Amino acid sequence: MxxxxxxxxxxxxxxxxxxxxxxxxxxxxxxxxxxxxxxxxxxxxxxxxxxxxxxxxCSWADQADAEAWAALMDWADWLTVTYQTAEPFLTGCWTRHAGVVEDLAGLKLAWEHAVSACAEVEWGPTETLEYWHDRYLPGFIHRARSLHGLQACQTRHESTHARPAVTDRDGAVVSGTGEKVA
Incomplete structure (x- = not known):
């Protein structure tokens, strides 16, 4: 950019x-x-x-328009070229993994803040970008490889199946009041 x-x-x-x-x-x-x-x-x-x-x-993917998707894909390409690690942390099919999309959109937002003029308010541009490199980027790389299942997609895309919601909404009780949630 x-x-x-x-x-x-x-x-x-x-x-x-x-x-x-x-x-x-x-x-x-x-x-x-x-x-x-x-x-x-x-x-x-x-x-x-x-x-x-x-x-x-609502997920980022559900709210994003074509322009936002294009910007995220461009940024993801820039990210993988700029931060070349021993093992790739993104695969070509990352857009088909909802967790990766959400996580990457958050990483991009944090990066945009770190390189913007807003960063100078808290620590200064150098410290904010350094924090992004120390905290956000390694965390994302770890999650992309292990948590989001991209490790299985190194040679070809492996579909993941959505898990059903586990919240017992019928038995939910509002804490403190003891009233059932409608």
């Missing part, structure tokens, strides 16, 4: 932060005004909270 592309990505992130900030200010002003707007804003906020709760359970 070129410096110009990184700069454009940071500008896009800042624009989104500004939009979110303005929306938050409008909502807070409406809530504190004590008018009908406040109840309407509260309803909107509750609706937004319900939507975000739904999104929180």
């Amino acid at each position: 070129s410096s110009e592309e990184r700069f454009e990505a940071v500008e896009a992130e800042l624009a989104q932060v500004r939009r979110d900030h303005e929306e938050l200010i409008r909502t807070l002003e409406a809530m504190t005004s004590g008018t009908a707007e406040a109840s309407s804003a509260t309803g909107d906020t509750e609706s937004a909270n319900e939507e975000s709760a739904e999104v929180a359970c």
